[in-house]
Amino acid sequence: MDSLRIVVEPIRAMQIRPVLAQTVSLGMILASALIIWKGLMVVTGTESPxxxxxxxxxxxxxxxxxxxxxxxxxxxxxxxxxxxxxxxxxxxxxxxxxxxxxxxxxxxxxxxxxxxxxxxxxxxxxxxxxxxxxxxxxxxxxxxxxxxxxxxxxxx
CATH class of the missing domain: 2.10.109.10 (Umud Fragment, subunit A)
Known part of the structure; x- marks a missing residue:
């Protein structure tokens, strides 16, 4: 039970705002990579540039x-x-x-x-x-x- 508490306590101590900001930043990075890849597909005319x-x-x-x-x-x-x-x-x-x-x-x-x-x-x-x-x-x-x-x- 103590090992579970060691894992759960730091998660409870996190503030929601920084976690949300990090999640949004990660989503924007992934979306940017996808947009760049799809743009290259259009420019090169191939499914794998x-x-x-x-x-x-x-x-x-x-x-x-x-x-x-x-x-x-x-x-x-x-x-x-x-x-x-x-x-x-x-x-x-x-x-x-x-x-x-x-x-x-x-x-x-x-x-x-x-x-x-x-x-x-x-x-x-x-x-x-x-x-x-x-x-x-x-x-x-x-x-x-x-x-x-x-x-x-x-x-x-």
Whole structure:
């Protein structure tokens, strides 16, 4: 019972006004972060304006832990661009380079093939079962900038 009193007494001693001010300040900080994130989504045209490289598949260009800035516009995707995409059935985005673009003239759709710079083979084994190409809806955005993170394995 004494241990409960040790916890409860300081809470009772708190005045409501400072606690309320701290709570409002925390709420404003969280709301500001959300507004900034949503604003970046509108400006960049992508649901995730920032992504973190999670593997070594794009070395030496990008290392694990690097932060990529994304943008998505209506320009056609071209071979050589670095894109971030989602694969059906997986929630984690993948950062790889476009190596081949096939445009279907009858439907005006494009098929996209990607590959990690540090990988030997293309990404067809990463795609959903039976899928040989990515379509436009799989692409989250194009990499337009990078920032090496201090938290990465190699920040120098």
């Amino acid at each position: 920032l992504v973190v490289v999670l593997s070594e598949s794009m070395e030496p260009g990008f290392k694990r832990g690097d932060i990529l800035f994304l943008h998505m516009n209506k320009d056609p995707i071209r071979a050589g661009e670095i894109v971030v995409f989602n694969v059906d059935g997986r929630d984690i985005p993948i950062v790889h380079r476009v190596i081949k673009v096939h445009e279907r003239h009858d439907t005006a759709e494009i098929d996209i093939l990607t590959k990690g710079d540090n990988n030997l083979e293309d990404d067809r084994l990463l795609y959903a079962h039976g899928q040989l190409w990515l379509q436009q809806q799989h692409i989250m955005g194009r990499a337009i900038g990078t920032c090496s993170s201090v938290h990465s394995d190699y920040w120098w």
